[in-house]
Amino acid sequence: MTSRLEHYENQYRELLGELQGLGFISPGTLVLRETSCGNPRCRCMGDPPSFHGPYYQWSTKVNNKTVSRRLSADEAELFQDWIANRGELQRIIAEMQEVSAKAGELLLGQIGNPGKT
Numbered sequence: 001m002t003s004r005l006e007h008y009e010n011q012y013r014e015l016l017g018e019l020q021g022l023g024f025i026s027p028g029t030l031v032l033r034e035t036s037c038g039n040p041r042c043r044c045m046g047d048p049p050s051f052h053g054p055y056y057q058w059s060t061k062v063n064n065k066t067v068s069r070r071l072s073a074d075e076a077e078l079f080q081d082w083i084a085n086r087g088e089l090q091r092i093i094a095e096m097q098e099v100s101a102k103a104g105e106l107l108l109g110q111i112g113n114p115g116k117t
């Protein structure tokens with residue numbers, strides 16, 4: 001029983017170690033967009049239209065409102081990393097939770113069930 005618990009403790013420590021190397025994180029999503037500016041004399045309103053862009057746009061929800069930001073290709077690369085890091089963080093947290101639940105069951109089993117004395 002103890003060795004199983006140790007196994008979970010090791011797994012948990014490994015996950016904590018992964019957290020240490022994690023870079024900055026960002027919520028939201030990144031898309032490549034083309035737009036029209038609305039100026040009737042602009043090429044983007046032509047037939048066929050030649051849209052502006054493509055440019056990168058990052059967006060996320062803040063208090064249920066969508067916030068967007070236009071990005072250069074270099075900036076988009078940073079955001080791509082940050083968004084990927086956040087996904088990684090969420091995977092690590094999910095695994096920590098899973099390991100904790102298994103370890104928790106063991107620990108609860110060790111102290112016995114107070115309802116069945």
Ligand SMILES: [Zn+2]
Binds near residue numbers: 036039044052
């Ligand atoms: Zn235009």
